[in-house]
């Protein structure tokens with residue numbers, strides 16, 4: 001089975017795989033997808049993995065607009081708060097979502113920040129050719145990745161895991177729907193899928209060792225501007241969708257440790273539960289500069 005990669009050098013391979021697979025592959029949830037024709041018509045990259053770099057970009061708002069100091073400070077303050085909170089734990093050392101990470105404090109910090117467009121505009125680099133873009137704001141002293149994601153109307157991420165990291169998402173603009181799924185092997189007998197290990201990206205439950213069956217949806221929730229939600233591999237898998245047919249949505253994501261950028265993650269087929277590893281998920285921009293590479 002071909003491995004999708006987020007690295008820039010393998011874009012040709014991704015496009016080639018996608019061209020062969022076409023809409024069926026997208027519909028099966030291996031890649032991100034867009035539901036509305038307005039996007040998919042311009043979306044050569046309905047076929048392109050959403051985490052991939054494409055080189056074609058536009059900012060959501062005019063880049064020439066000034067950023068008020070007060071707004072800029074509020075995002076800086078949030079980054080400072082997150083750095084202080086994450087500096088107090090050792091989660092970065094063991095490469096997985098450490099129980100001593102103060103998730104509540106992170107959640108409080110993200111909640112107390114109020115979204116100002118002028119604050120995050122420089123990071124919100126859109127690209128109509130992919131379902132969504134990933135733009136690095138800060139590495140929080142190497143403890144995390146703080147990203148701004150820009151979601152085209154009707155577009156969604158693939159169903160994916162979070163590489164053992166804590167993931168917090170705050171809506172900056174518009175609304176986003178989260179569909180939460182159980183791990184494919186969660187209800188399998190222990191001998192076929194060994195306990196908690198089945199709920200990590202390194203679980204051994206491959207397609208060969210279990211029946212092919214649709215992923216089970218646990219819940220669906222829609223979050224509006226300034227709402228914050230938490231996700232991790234312990235809760236299962238998820239897909240994020242921009243339900244609007246017309247409006248771009250923007251969200252702020254904190255991943256700690258920053259595992260997906262380093263080691264990639266897994267995407268899942270909704271119909272069969274089959275997974276693929278996506279190597280080293282990159283950024284469309286870094287610190288507001290286009291064409292950035294993964295830190």
Ligand SMILES: N[C@@H](CS(=O)O)C(=O)O
Nearest residue numbers: 051134157238239240253
């Ligand atoms: N975790 C996804 C975005 S989302 O669907 O939560 C990513 O980093 O690309």
Ligand SMILES: [Fe+2]
Nearest residue numbers: 160162167238
């Ligand atoms: Fe996610």
